[in-house]
Amino acid sequence: MKKLHSILLVATLLLGQGLWAQTKWYNPLDGDTPNIQGRAWNKEIGKSFNRFPNRAQSTLRPAVWELSTNSAGLYIEFYTNAPSITVKYLCSGGRTLPNLTTIAVSGLDMYSTDCDGITNWCACPAAYTFGSQATDTISFRYRGFAYHNTHQRGNKYRLFLPLYNTVTHMEIGVPTDSYFKFAPITIERPILVYGTSIAQGASASRPAMAWTNILQRRFDMPVINLGFSGNALMDPAVYDLISEVDARMFILDCMPNMSQIHDSIVSRTLAGVKKIRSKSKAPILLVENDGYMYGKTNASIENECNITNIEIKKAYNQLIADSVKDIYYLTKEEIGLTPDSQVDGWHASDIGMQLYADAYTKKIEQILHYHPMPLFAPVTQRREPDTYEWAERHNAVISRNRTANPEIVMIGNSITHYWAGEPTYTPRQWGLQAWKKLFGKRKVTNMGFGWDRIENVFWRIYHGELDDCHPKHICMNIGTNNLQCNTNEEIVEGILGLAQLIRERQPQAKLHIIKIYPRRDQEGRVAQLNELLATRLPHDNMIDITDATAKLLLPDGSGKIDESLFRDGLHPNEKGYSRIIEVLRPLFK
16 A cells, blocks of 8 residues: 555656646746836836835835835736646745735735636636745646637736735746737826725735725726835825826825824825825825724724824815815715624725725726726727737827827727728738828827727727827727627617717817728618617717718619728728728818
């Protein structure tokens, strides 16, 4: 029996070595720019998993600096078609804390997004090891992945890092024959959160359940977590650093740490807001103490909460009286914690984290004017990465509109994307001469994305593609890729919803809705849809509708497309684009 056990042990070890040997490892810190999402100063921070750059150490209190080396809120995004993913890493701190799970303190959390933008949680039950010593390698092994995409390049994965430990080294491993690529670092403006241990993640059961990470997942926006356990004291040095960040919105949630210095809340809040306002016009949300759920049985602790909230409200009222713009307020009652929402009377359980996230969601939607249509919930897509990477083009469009301030913006799908223009996609410029003829030397941004649907355009606009520019004209041609999954009525509702959003974001621009172009074997349905769209157009002198259908059909009255104008029955060729510009040219005079 002993001999049998020995043979099995050796076989197991050899098998394990074989599996590791067949794995290719990728380090997110390799390369000129670290592949770390969810932090500012990413390139400056360099080859570490810290949240502040090294220069901050000399200005911060030691406790704040030490906590800033924890990886709360950081995540890594990558693409792979691997059937299994293994992550191995080292942490310098202890594996657990009294009021948090080991997974929350030192573990990982991962989500997978398919080609249509549908996201699901990935678990690895009993397939993770933490070791017994702080120097031991931690590993998480995810298995059994299957893919159902329009391509063979797998899904996008988002890997959330530990909330309360300092990662010193990490590698992601996939089978050697699997595709793997780190996703581009987003250049969207983030939501920045400055807060306490609750913001850092205490006491979520796992990293993605921290309320900042819940918000990140809900809005699919970058969220910077500057939560520092027990040390959110509104330090001037922290505000100096925060003011460097070009954020979409700032959240100041420090009251649970301010009870011992409550007499300085007003002065520190005013100074912090002044510092931020010296560099940014972004909205600032002040947040009350969430409350201690055992306060009804402990009068002194209830008083601590009330005192801090009285003071932060004074600061808010002073800012309003001083006519400081875009200052908002979140109350304890709006957060709405319950006795079941805290672990130890201070820190939020998963229930508490959800309540926090729900309260913040309502405020963020109000402040950022984020009101998506339920039918077309904003999502990303990655339907043809063999041709282009959708996220890379998203960054390119944001960058161009920030720097070029185009006169004309063209929103659409592959028919627009593969026409011509900037951001340039050199492999496919199927109507280059027509583009030059139409626009000449005008500044134009091509916001067409191959395979885009209505819901993808919603995502792109909500995520900054129309920010930082003031075009005179916006053309939109979208909906043909929704024919396979939506009714005519739904598609029209989606187009009109996009029109309303564009008018809100760019009220000075004339919006030209271009009817869906006819396509092979669906000419009749497209004609009916376009007719319905025309009847539903809102009465707005800044919106008009343009129809190129007649230019693309046979002249015999059959209602069929002229195949000589198309590459494949859907995408126009150079001759087809030349017909389209006959209709578009008068729009820009």
